[in-house]
Structure formats: structure tokens, C-alpha cells
Amino acid sequence: MENRKVARFFYDIASMLEIKRENPFRIRAYRRAAQNIENLADDITKVVVAEEKKIPGIGKDLMQKIKEIIDTGTLQIYEELKKEVPPGLLELLAIPGVGPRTAKIIFDHYGIVSLDDLERACLAHKIQGLPGIKGKTEKNILNGIQLLKTGLERKPLGLILPLAGEIIEALKKRSPVDRIEVAGSVRRRRETVKDIDILVSSSRPKRVMEVFTNLPQVSDVIGKGETKSSIRTRDGLEVDLRVVEGDCYGAALCYFTGSKAHNIRIRELAVRRGLKINEYGIFRGEKRIGGKEEREVFEAVDLPYIPPELREDRGEIEAAMEGKLPELVELQEIKGDLHVHSKYSDGAATISEIAEKARKMGLRWVAVCDHSPSLKIAGGVSIEDIRKKRKAIDAFNRTSSDVKLLCGTEVDILSDGTLDYPDEVLRGLDFVVAAIHSGFKQDQALLTSRMVKAMENPYVHSIAHPTGRILAEREAYALNLEEIFAKAAETGTCLEINAYFKRLDLSDILSRAAKNKGVRLTIGTDAHILDQMEYLNLGVFVARRGWLESNDVINTMGYEDLMQFLRKKRKDEGKTR
Ligand code: DGT
Ligand code: CA
Secondary structure: OOHHHHHHHHHHHHHHHHHOOOOHHHHHHHHHHHHHHHHOOOOHHHHHHHOOOOOOOOOHHHHHHHHHHHHHOOOHHHHHHHHHOOHHHHHHHOOOOOOHHHHHHHHHHHOOOOHHHHHHHHHOOOOOOOOOOOHHHHHHHHHHHHHHHHHHHOEEHHHHHHHHHHHHHHHHHHOOOOEEEEEHHHHHOOOEEOEEEEEEEOOOHHHHHHHHHOOOOEEEEEEEOOOEEEEEEOOOOEEEEEEEOHHHHHHHHHHHHOOHHHHHHHHHHHHHOOOEEEOOEEEEOOEEEEOOOHHHHHHHOOOOOOOHHHOOOOOHHHHHHOOOOOOEOOHHHOOEEEEEOOOOOOOOOOHHHHHHHHHHOOOOEEEEEEEOOOOHHHOOOOHHHHHHHHHHHHHHHHHOOOOEEEEEEEEEEOOOOOEOOOHHHHHOOOEEEEEOOOOOOOOHHHHHHHHHHHHHOOOOOEEOOOOOOEOOOEOOOOOOHHHHHHHHHHHOOEEEEEOOOOOOEOOHHHHHHHHHOOOOEEEEOOEOOHHHHHHHHHHHHHHHHOOOEHHHEHHHOOHHHHHHHHHHHHHHHHHHO
């Protein structure tokens, strides 16, 4: 039983309890358990059977339920709830912005159970006018359906990378591949991807195809040929495998990495030089003059090598021509994580466990940022407990010479723009990231002014997940980003690239826009369980796609430099205040 399937039971139970208007804490417990199972690096079946470790957020009762799912393939409480709640309702509840009340009204009136039917009903304005449903709700539902459909078509990179890695490892081990790499949007590290493209060179393509189409990850073989095969994985994702000759591997890798828009520009440059570049190589007339290595393609059109993350035709060709390509920040340069939750709020790990994980990842420091009290549901930390946390972190740092912890917070920006801790408390912390967690529906002026006010506070170093968007679940809230970027630059406040796989917020394009306004970025995983600290690489991918260099990203600083940098905003502000 796969982790995601077990998680699905708990998500559905949570939704069904929601329709039945049960206790919100119980609903939340199921959802959090589902999330934690989904994000678990290990196979849940093994963990449960061997009872080898505790899964965060999962007590005895839920553990028992997981065992029941693994043993019987289902869960009694799930089956019972299903009798009470029509299954179509669950489908409607999956639409962002459709709560249990709205779903039930729509279902009761029209018996609608599918996205397409609901979309048609909204377009025909049959939904507005139902008890308590306004025209605006209809529009929100349509937006939500759109979001959900995109989510069904494109999967978050963070979920796909491990799968791509697994398939590549399996092919390396079991089939006669000479070279193998992932191509397409996965190689460009786009935040979401439609499918996985893999490129192989081999002298025995047939055998490679045989192994590929029989991998344990395969649920259907969509097509099987000599040079190209496609399969669908058990999670419903398509994987295309192409086998080419070694002599044109570089040209093919370039072609299948894309993007299409970037390829077209490269081909135009080639044509001007009397060359032809395609997936089979670099040609002058009929003669192949290169294509074994990817860099030959760029050399042929007199350009330096362009990293895959930049290949979107967003100015990289022009920059390359002028010798102005950025020196992109590298994962190896990242020295720490600027947003991790601990047991002090709703995280699952203790501060020493976090430090140990950081050590294993080769990091030098971590900012432990827990929620502030107004986020009761997330176990916001009282002022008294902040003092305890400060002491514990100081004690830890005294004995730890390699990994250091920063005593931080993710302080809530309240609905009037004030912060959830007084300045005296913030002053005692090493790192403060401020975030909006409520009032998402406020108008642009109000939301922007809240964030601006937070940035004007000398103790706020960064703004967490600035736009609030969640991939396939929630659109960004209305913000005047131009004003936000200007204010961030003016006050020396950083903006976060939240590296959680569903957020990636700021996005690549917005990170680049922020940098161009003189803003520096912080990368934080927002990890609530240890495994999620590994999403740090996703944050670096966003930064790279946003043209950021090492100096643009605070996480490249060593501990001493970082601490000095963090004190600077406070001093600068102190002078002007
Ligand atoms: P995706 O799959 O939507 O996340 O994005 P990609 O970029 O992986 O797109 P995909 O899988 O359709 O194609 C992989 C690469 O193959 C694409 O980035 C560029 C190349 N390619 C595909 N079709 C064409 C085409 O018609 N012309 C050119 N020049 N390149 C193409
Ligand atoms: Ca693709």
C-alpha cells in the first residue's frame, strides 16, 4: 500500500466529517495525519509493520487505523461514513473554495457529482440564487475548478523528482544504458510538470525498452517502440523514454530539455550561421558536425552554456550574447534553512532533532521559526514559552560547534497590520519572518498596507510565503507587489522563497522581479516534519529559475555573517527612528 493511498483515506474521512460538521479539531487531526503520511520519506507499510519509528501527528489510535488499512485494504469508519455521505460530494469538496455547506446545497438541488457538470451549471448561472449562494461564489467556484483541473494536469515538481530519480536509478541498474538524464520541464525545474521525459543513449535500445516497460512503477504501457516508449505510473503520471545514439546525445538532450520557445531561438541563431540544429545533431548541409555533448550546441551558435533552469526564452539568449548570464546560486552554497517549525509550535521535531537533520544535510545553521499565539490551531508559542525556547537554543549552541540554531519566529501579521508579539519580544529573537495567515479575502489596499506595516518594523527580517498561493489549491491574495518590492528594498526587509512543494512562493518570476528591485531573498522550507527539510533544493531551484546569484540569497551566508546581517536592519532603523 502506497503512502499516498493511505493518506487518501484520511483526507476523505476529514472531508466527510466536515460535511457532517463534526469537531474541527478531529477533522484537522485526520488532515494533518494524511499530510504527514504523504510526506513521509519511508514506506508507511514498513514503518507500521516494523514499528520502527513514530510518525509525527499519529498517535496510537491513528496507528491502529493505518494497520487496519494495510491489513484489510479499507477502514471501517471510512466505510460507515461513506454510507452517510454521497461520494459525489467529496468530489465537489475537492474544489478550492467550495466548503461543505456550499457542496451540500449544490448536491441537494441538482445532484451534481462531477467537476464538468458543476462547471456547466456555473456557466449557465444555475448556481447563483441557490439558498445563500451569490454571483460571486459562482465565479469563485469556476476559478476553483480551473485551479483543480490544472492541478490534475500538472503535478508539483517536489512530488515528481523522487519518482524520476527512482526510475533513472532502476534503469541504470537493470538495463544497458550508457548515458541517462531527465529532460523536459523536470530538468528545467519548473514548479509543476506535465510528465517526465527521460533521455538515454544505448547500443541496445530494445533491452532498455523492455526493462523500462516492466518497471514496478508501471501501471500501463501507453506505447512501446524502438526509440520511444511511454508508460503511465501507478500515480497516473506519464513517463516518456527516448533512446538515441551516443553521437547525438547532447543535441537530443538540448532538444528534449526545451523549452520549446528557447529551442526555437537557438535554431534561428543556427540558421543564421548556415547550420541546422535538431535532436539528431548539429549539421552543416547534410554533414553532422557535432552534437555528442550539449555544450557543442551552444558553442555552435557562439553562446556560453546556458543552465537548464534559464531556458525559457525570458532573456537568457540576449544575456548569453552579451556575456551577462547570472552565476546562479548553487545548492552547495546554501548553508542553512531560514524557516523550520519545531515542537514549540506545530512542528514534530525537537530543536536537537532539527539540528541533527541539518548536520546530516551538510547545513551549518537553522532558524527555528515557530508560530505566534494568534495561530492557536498551530500551537502558537506564548511569550513565556519563547523565553524557554531562547534558553534551550542558547544552551544547545554552547555545546554545538558545527551546527548552530537561530531562535526565530514566524510571527503573524494581524488583520490591522500589527504583529502578534510586541517589539520587546521580537528584539530578543535572532530571526523574525512575518506572515499573513488570515483575512485573505481583504481588498488589495488593505492587504498591501498590512504587509507594508510589517516590513516597516525594524525587527522583521523577512516576509514568509508572500503571495499566499498554494499550487492547485489557492490563488495568490490580492497584493500590490510593486509596492511590496519597493518597500522591501527601502526597509532592507527580505522576502521568502518558501520551499514547501505546494507553495514555492515567491515564484521564479516574482523572485526575479524582487531581485531587480533590489530585494534579497531568504529560502525557508517551512518544514513541520524533519523529512520536509529536504525540500530545501526546491527553494534553490526557484531561486535559480529566478536568475538569483549567491549574493541575492541570504542562506549562502555563514553563521557569523548571517548574525551580523540580521542585526543590521535593526541598527539602521534605530538610527532613523
Ligand atoms: P511539460 O511536460 O508541459 O511540463 O513541459 P515540457 O517542456 O517538458 O514539454 P514536453 O514534455 O511537451 O516536451 C519536452 C521538450 O521537448 C520540450 O521542452 C521541448 C521539446 N519539444 C517538444 N515538442 C517540440 C516542438 O514541437 N518543437 C521544439 N522545438 N521542441 C519541442
Ligand atoms: Ca515534459
